[in-house]
Amino acid sequence: DGGITQSPKYLFRKEGQNVTLSCEQNLNHDAMYWYRQDPGQGLRLIYYSQIVNDFQKGDIAEGYSVSREKKESFPLTVTSAQKNPTAFYLCASHDRLRYNEQFFGPGTRLTVL
Amino acid sequence: AQKITQTQPGMFVQEKEAVTLDCTYDTSDPSYGLFWYKQPSSGEMIFLIYQGSYDQQNATEGRYSLNFQKARKSANLVISASQLGDSAMYFCAMRERNSGYSTLTFGKGTMLLVSP
Numbered sequence: 001d002g003g004i005t006q007s008p009k010y011l012f013r014k015e016g017q018n019v020t021l022s023c024e025q026n027l028n029h030d031a032m033y034w035y036r037q038d039p040g041q042g043l044r045l046i047y048y049s050q051i052v053n054d055f056q057k058g059d060i061a062e063g064y065s066v067s068r069e070k071k072e073s074f075p076l077t078v079t080s081a082q083k084n085p086t087a088f089y090l091c092a093s094h095d096r097l098r099y100n101e102q103f104f105g106p107g108t109r110l111t112v113l
Numbered sequence: 114a115q116k117i118t119q120t121q122p123g124m125f126v127q128e129k130e131a132v133t134l135d136c137t138y139d140t141s142d143p144s145y146g147l148f149w150y151k152q153p154s155s156g157e158m159i160f161l162i163y164q165g166s167y168d169q170q171n172a173t174e175g176r177y178s179l180n181f182q183k184a185r186k187s188a189n190l191v192i193s194a195s196q197l198g199d200s201a202m203y204f205c206a207m208r209e210r211n212s213g214y215s216t217l218t219f220g221k222g223t224m225l226l227v228s229p
Contacts, residue, residue, distance in 0.1 A: 031215075033216065033217075035219075040221075040222075041221055041222070042117075042204055042219040042220055042221040042222050043158075043204070043206075043217075043219040044219075045216055045217075045218075048216055058216065088156055090156075090158060092158075092217075096215070099146050099165070099208055099210055099215065100146055100163045100165065101160065101163070102148070102160070102208075102217055103160075104150075104157065104158035106155075106156065106157050107156045107157065109156070
């Protein structure tokens with residue numbers, strides 16, 4: 001089955017530690033995205049990537065970093081510089097030539113203690 | 114200015130009734146697409162329906178239909194015959210096709226509660 005996997009589903013970290021969230025897709029999609037969702041809020045774009053070895057900052061990139069070394073993988077690192085890292089993180093992807101779809105992973109809920 | 118506005122933080126509907134969730138958008142791009150997603154308490158984002166700016170007909174997918182009023186920049190979701198399983202957050206989103214990287218912009222969402 002094709003899809004997007006994110007691991008782990010729940011993640012706990014101590015304040016001041018960097019943490020990397022995994023996102024893998026086997027849909028052969030070029031474009032991948034990271035969103036952050038706070039309770040009762042919509043999704044805000046952190047970073048996106050249209051092709052391998054290229055990525056762009058979204059609306060709230062400060063305190064986050066990404067890499068895109070492989071087409072199927074787009075890991076997100078939440079650094080200690082992110083002031084309020086506790087949130088729900090969603091990874092998404094789509095075929096750049098198909099504007100009428102975007103697929104999401106199941107999400108990772110990060111709690112920083 | 115907000116690109117996607119969902120003015121209803123919460124909506125209540127009785128089972129088997131129809132409900133309309135409002136969404137207005139703002140863009141100067143003539144080519145865009147509008148999406149609706151459902152997010153149950155588990156957190157997954159479930160795609161419901163899509164409407165392209167050049168589509169002549171309103172989109173429909175089973176019990177979901179999109180009331181697209183282009184001149185008013187409105188893309189309301191209509192759920193017919195509500196079911197208890199429809200209780201969830203609903204998000205409207207827009208993709209502007211000529212904006213470069215075609216990212217999705219989301220509204221803040223509407224929480225729908227369906228009562229027996």
